[in-house]
Amino acid sequence: MVEQRHGHRSGAAAVVSVVSVVFGAIVATGCSGGGGGPQTRTVADERPGGGHPVLAAAVDGLLAAGSARARTSMETVTGGTRVTIQGDGGYDFRRRMGRLTVVLPRDPAGAEEHLPVTELLTPGALYMKNRGAGVPADKWVRIDTTTLEDGNLVTGGATDPLAAAELLRGARTARLLGRERFAGATVRHFRGTADIAYAARRARPHARGALAAAAKGFTTMTVPFDAYVDDAGRLRKVKHRFSFSNGTETVAVTSTTVLFGFGTPVTVRLPDPGDIYSGRIRS
Secondary structure, eight states, X not given: OOEEETTOOSOHHHHOOTTHHHHHHHHTTTSOBOOXXXXXXXXXTOOTTOOOHHHHTXXXXXXXXXXXXXXXXXXXXXXXXXXXXXXEEEEETTTTEEEEEEEOOOOTTSSOOSOOEEEEEETTEEXXXXXXXXXXXXXXXXXXXXXXXXXXXXXXXXXXXHHHHHHGGGEEEEXXXXXXXXXXXXXXXXXXXXXXXXXXXXXXXXXXXXXXXXXXXOSXXXXXXXXXXXXXXXXXXXXXEEEEEOSSSEEEEEEEEEEEXXXXXXXXXXXXXXXXXXXXXXX
16 A cells, blocks of 8 residues: 655656556556557558648547537456446536546456546646545545656546547558448548657647656557547547556556537536645555
8 A cells, every 4th residue: 555645746656546456557667668569650641740630630620519528438458357447428628628427347246346436637637536545535636647657648547538639639640441430420430650749749738748748658659549530520539559568568558538419518617725635645
């Protein structure tokens, strides 16, 4: 058991343990990249210097939509064990704020081990309620995502939907696989690889800090993805595949974000300062 005074950094595992039970093997290494190997770059429409106009414009499409409902899924596979964390909520793209309810997996005995965690996503900060591990039930925990070694791309159990879209700005390769039907809409399905450091340089200001932190904390910068963009230029679904090494084996993490119900009002109210926990956090 690790104890840490909130606000002092000693790696992602000591900062936040929403997924410490699930991702202990990942965060214990400080998100050191591993596995995955070199990515194939023989794609039809790779552009010198990287970048893809449709994927780069996906953020603009979300801003034009204003808001959307969101579902997230984060799956880890390590040592033959597969664990999935589900999230559901909404995101206001213009305010760059979202609210998710994250459901952690049951324990092996089948009993529910954790209460659902409420997460408020904001530029540079993640707020969590029902975080557990010594935090009073009526208090929130605030995490500065620019200090997380993965920029909160995986540590919180869900990738911020806007950050997931911004990461596509770093596409070094992208191939159009064709048109498909998804959730009642026609979408273009792209498959490629994104570079986190490149995305950090191209991202809008609100996302640069977290992506820059991830660029420093990951050893492997290349992230394979599948992205689905509708004819209005809105990102409908994106799946990123991260790989880490815990020193003895490779941990595969697949983060999926699905966006729908565009224009649905999303209300995000940040906690009052007195409702934010400042005591010791066990992880």
